[in-house]
Amino acid sequence: xxxxxTNCAGIRSPNPFWLASAPPANSGGQVQRAFxxxxxxxxxxxLGQPIQNVSSRFGGHTIGGVRGAGFNNIELITDRxxxxxxxxxxxxxxxxxxxxxIVSLMVETEAEWKDIIARSIDAGADGLELNFGCPHGMCERxxxxxxxxxxxxxxxxxxxxxxYSTVPVLIKLTPNVGDINPHGLAxxxxxxxxxxxxxxxxxxxxxxxxRMVPEPRVGGLSTNGGYCGAAVKPIALHMVAQLARxxxxxxxxxxxxxxxxxxxxxEFILLGASxxxxxxxxxxxxxxxVEDLIEGLSTYMDTHGVATVDQLxxxxxxxxxxxxxxxxNYETVARIDAKECIGCQLCVTACHDGAHQCxxxxxxxxxxRVDESECVGCNLCKIVCPVPGCITMAQVDNGYAxxxxxxxxxxxxxxxxxxGAH
Amino acid sequence: MGDGSNPGWAIPAERAExxxxxxxxxxxxxxxxxxxxxxxxxxxxxxxxxxPTHIDVPQFIRKIxxxxxxxxxxxxxxxxxxxxxxxxxxxxxxxxVGACVYNQLGHPPIQIGRLQRYATxxxxxxxxxxxxxxxxxxxxxxLIGAGPASLACAxxxxxxxxxxxxxxxxxxxxxxNTTGVAPYKMRADTALRExxxxxxxxxxxVRTGVEVGREVSLADLEREFDAxxxxxxxxxxxxxxxxxxxxxxxxxxxxxxxxLKLGVVDLAGVRHALVVGGGNxxxxxVRELLTLGVPxxxxxxxxxxxxxxxxxxxxxxxxVKGAKAEWHAAPVAFEGEGRVQRAVxxxxxxxxxxxxxxxxxxxxxxxxxxGQGKLGALLAxxxxxxxxxxxxxxxxDGFTGRPKWYVGGDARNGGKEVVNAAAEGKAxxxxxxxxxx
Numbered sequence: 041x042x043x044x045x046t047n048c049a050g051i052r053s054p055n056p057f058w059l060a061s062a063p064p065a066n067s068g069g070q071v072q073r074a075f076x077x078x079x080x081x082x083x084x085x086x087l088g089q090p091i092q093n094v095s096s097r098f099g100g101h102t103i104g105g106v107r108g109a110g111f112n113n114i115e116l117i118t119d120r121x122x123x124x125x126x127x128x129x130x131x132x133x134x135x136x137x138x139x140x141x142i143v144s145l146m147v148e149t150e151a152e153w154k155d156i157i158a159r160s161i162d163a164g165a166d167g168l169e170l171n172f173g174c175p176h177g178m179c180e181r182x183x184x185x186x187x188x189x190x191x192x193x194x195x196x197x198x199x200x201x202x203x204y205s206t207v208p209v210l211i212k213l214t215p216n217v218g219d220i221n222p223h224g225l226a227x228x229x230x231x232x233x234x235x236x237x238x239x240x241x242x243x244x245x246x247x248x249x250x251r252m253v254p255e256p257r258v259g260g261l262s263t264n265g266g267y268c269g270a271a272v273k274p275i276a277l278h279m280v281a282q283l284a285r286x287x288x289x290x291x292x293x294x295x296x297x298x299x300x301x302x303x304x305x306x307e308f309i310l311l312g313a314s315x316x317x318x319x320x321x322x323x324x325x326x327x328x329x330v331e332d333l334i335e336g337l338s339t340y341m342d343t344h345g346v347a348t349v350d351q352l353x354x355x356x357x358x359x360x361x362x363x364x365x366x367x368x369n370y371e372t373v374a375r376i377d378a379k380e381c382i383g384c385q386l387c388v389t390a391c392h393d394g395a396h397q398c399x400x401x402x403x404x405x406x407x408x409r410v411d412e413s414e415c416v417g418c419n420l421c422k423i424v425c426p427v428p429g430c431i432t433m434a435q436v437d438n439g440y441a442x443x444x445x446x447x448x449x450x451x452x453x454x455x456x457x458x459x460g461a462h
Numbered sequence: 463m464g465d466g467s468n469p470g471w472a473i474p475a476e477r478a479e480x481x482x483x484x485x486x487x488x489x490x491x492x493x494x495x496x497x498x499x500x501x502x503x504x505x506x507x508x509x510x511x512x513x514p515t516h517i518d519v520p521q522f523i524r525k526i527x528x529x530x531x532x533x534x535x536x537x538x539x540x541x542x543x544x545x546x547x548x549x550x551x552x553x554x555x556x557x558x559v560g561a562c563v564y565n566q567l568g569h570p571p572i573q574i575g576r577l578q579r580y581a582t583x584x585x586x587x588x589x590x591x592x593x594x595x596x597x598x599x600x601x602x603x604x605l606i607g608a609g610p611a612s613l614a615c616a617x618x619x620x621x622x623x624x625x626x627x628x629x630x631x632x633x634x635x636x637x638x639n640t641t642g643v644a645p646y647k648m649r650a651d652t653a654l655r656e657x658x659x660x661x662x663x664x665x666x667x668v669r670t671g672v673e674v675g676r677e678v679s680l681a682d683l684e685r686e687f688d689a690x691x692x693x694x695x696x697x698x699x700x701x702x703x704x705x706x707x708x709x710x711x712x713x714x715x716x717x718x719x720x721x722l723k724l725g726v727v728d729l730a731g732v733r734h735a736l737v738v739g740g741g742n743x744x745x746x747x748v749r750e751l752l753t754l755g756v757p758x759x760x761x762x763x764x765x766x767x768x769x770x771x772x773x774x775x776x777x778x779x780x781x782v783k784g785a786k787a788e789w790h791a792a793p794v795a796f797e798g799e800g801r802v803q804r805a806v807x808x809x810x811x812x813x814x815x816x817x818x819x820x821x822x823x824x825x826x827x828x829x830x831x832x833g834q835g836k837l838g839a840l841l842a843x844x845x846x847x848x849x850x851x852x853x854x855x856x857x858x859d860g861f862t863g864r865p866k867w868y869v870g871g872d873a874r875n876g877g878k879e880v881v882n883a884a885a886e887g888k889a890x891x892x893x894x895x896x897x898x899x
Contacts, residue, residue: 105499105527382566389505401506426502427567 042341043348044334046080048315049234049292050208051167053080053140056309056349057333060296060317061086061144061169061212064327066118068128072135077327078334081140083236083317084129086117086171087156088146088183093119099245099256099265108324111269112245114256116177117146122156126163133164142210146171146183150200157204167207169294170198173214173239175266185239188214191226198230208233210294215279216242224283228291235283236294236317238276240266269320273298277311284312284357301329302336309337309349310356368448369440369456372417372433374399374410380430381407387421387431395420396460412436416460471634471654471670478722479645482753485779486550486576486647494580498527500564501572508561509574514885515542519558523577535585536592538578543593543617544610544884546586546656547639549578550648551880553742555775586659595665596623601898604629604687606674609637610880611693611871613660614887615894622895626666627687631673634724635661637695638872639880641720644746646753650723675840684844684866689894692854692862692869693887696877697835702738706796707830715739715747715831722750734824735759736805738793739831740770745780747829752783756827760786762793762807764814793828794820802828837873852876860890861897868894 101110174184276297295313383406699714836852846864870886
């Protein structure tokens with residue numbers, strides 16, 4: 041069996057699966073139950089200045105009947121007394137010395153940072169995570185994403201933390217920026233040992249149609265919250281990969297955003313994450329989901345002959361390129377396996393209404409026909425097909441040598457004739 | 463009219479059918495939405511193609527999923543105004559549900575009937591109406607029989623503003639929906655509620671207790687109306703023609719089912735019941751007697767299970783209830799002192815022909831379910847109307863060939879489903895509208 045032990049920015053854990061800083065990591069009792077279930081680490085719910093939370097706090101986005109496919113919250117950092125949190129961190133570390141306990145922090149002044157870092161390390165923290173990401177409530181007070189969106193402030197506070205900390209410092213970045221690179225680089229300049237991303241995305245999860253008030257509703261009002269859950273994974277994967285492929289960055293990454301199962305986790309690892317944090321799926325289904333994360337990753341590593349997690353980290357980064365470097369002469373067409381087809385004809389409608397009108401119903405069979413001379417190989421039919429493996433995208437040898445847009449523009453490389461462009 | 467309060471349609475509060483629970487119970491909103499989200503929303507969907515009224519099934523199911531119940535009901539009822547009863551009585555296993563592509567995938571097919579019931583029940587509960595009577599056309603149409611075919615026909619005619627007069631020999635409307643549907647599928651009060659909703663479009667006069675050919679003549683109808691729709695359905699139970707058939711305790715199945723749906727039946731002391739026949743009415747009879755507490759109920763059929771005209775899924779459900787069967791058998795006589803006590807059954811060969819062997823089994827109740835008489839002969843006196851084996855011959859729109867005369871439902875198709883009657887009634891109405899335009 042593969043070795044899942046993890047070293048992310050100097051923080052060691054039995055596996056790369058950490059609870060993200062959030063309600064599932066709100067108390068010692070919870071974190072200890074999570075460790076018993078198999079989680080390798082936990083980023084404690086953010087400690088900081090006293091706050092007061094509202095009721096209600098969460099909103100769910102139901103997509104296609106799947107409840108909580110997207111999720112948002114307007115909850116703030118911990119509302120429990122600091123001394124209680126530190127005592128429970130101490131007890132948890134004492135009981136689980138090999139598990140990683142990372143303490144998430146969010147305060148304002150240098151003196152506050154110095155004090156809370158010292159107390160966290162005294163309690164036994166294996167690492168610190170600076171919350172520069174929270175997009176609601178705290179940012180209005182000059183913290184959270186208000187810091188994460190200003191590279192200079194980010195760099196300065198990171199510098200304080202690194203100066204006062206004897207354990208690794210991770211900077212948790214906000215996705216509420218146009219380009220993640222300057223923010224990752226600011227953390228690097230500040231001396232951070234690593235970054236974690238993404239925090240939640242500024243959002244309104246929905247509107248109560250009867251009351252005509254956005255959700256989650258607090259009396260007659262609502263406010264923007266942080267969006268997360270399965271639906272945000274693609275955004276998170278992109279930002280993780282953006283930093284991972286930036287040759288000027290080079291710091292370890294703890295990946296966060298919509299991880300629900302082992303496949304999601306492996307995707308983050310392949311795009312550069314050396315640990316993976318999970319919140320929403322645990323909120324929705326409980327700590328027990330870690331069993332699949334561990335088994336799935338382990339089996340995947342065995343299948344691919346990978347002995348340690350390190351060997352897997354970033355393996356798909358080189359496959360993430362610029363559009364101008366893609367081969368325009370690479371050609372695929374859709375092929376429908378008549379034996380597998382159940383005749384739903386979802387591909388017909390999708391192709392006719394949403395693509396290039398090249399899949400046609402046939403008079404004597406429910407199995408549609410692909411006009412390969414018109415098929416642009418867009419994948420839409422394969423995406424809507426409910427039968428796994430029924431529609432495949434087959435590569436076509438068109439006789440053209442590979443040619444990118446850049447090669448075409450700069451060196452006149454020959455491009456194959458366009459399809460579906462008449 | 464239309465609010466269900468017509469005193470002419472009153473049925474007793476105490477009815478034997480009240481003992482039956484729904485075989486396919488109503489969905490809650492949560493159940494309906496969960497099932498609706500399973501639908502793949504097929505293009506040119508096989509379920510819609512399989513429906514004689516071509517309800518846009520994926521569209522109405524998607525609306526249920528999205529919480530647009532009113533839109534879902536509109537999709538259903540615009541195609542088939544009898545969607546409420548069809549949701550319950552359609553043999554969906556052989557129609558829409560049987561066509562669901564999930565069957566090909568080895569997944570449970572979408573429960574289209576139960577979803578349709580959910581949406582149409584919401585419509586009746588809320589009193590939603592999607593169609594309204596057109597401005598008075600000055601034309602009028604007579605409809606013979608108040609069953610599903612005539613109800614669907616009248617509703618469509620009213621949209622065009624044609625006045626409708628429905629002649630019904632019974633005291634209740636709804637035809638077999640009211641008197642003949644197995645109560646675990648639909649009870650009489652639901653059928654009447656639907657009929658009231660359909661007729662709620664207004665402008666339909668229903669004359670119950672009036673038998674055409676007796677109280678009113680065909681010539682009267684042809685003279686007084688601009689068109690006549692013949693939707694009289696089928697006649698009385700066919701008799702076996704064997705000795706002892708008139709003994710007390712031997713009933714025609716349709717008559718017996720009508721009795722239990724519209725009142726009470728006395729099954730005290732009945733221990734061994736036989737139901738003769740192999741169609742769906744016979745299977746219904748078996749399930750009904752078992753549910754009413756008869757300890758032993760056997761089907762008597764000339765052939766074997768595989769050759770029965772009744773649906774396999776219906777017989778499977780009867781077997782779950784404890785149904786037994788006498789295969790390759792047909793009654794040659796019923797015997798008993800004062801009432802039926804025994805049946806003498808003749809053994810049949812593989813070709814359903816008598817072998818000459820007989821045997822006797824206990825039978826203190828017998829339902830004969832070998833078919834119903836055809837009523838086409840009622841129109842035999844009308845030149846230009848052709849009758850073939852008892853059913854009225856018509857073109858695809860139900861036109862008989864004699865000006866003014868149209869036909870639909872069991873009187874035309876010899877005995878099919880409610881959904882066929884609904885489709886034929888609507889098609890005939892559209893043809894009448896064209897003729898009167």
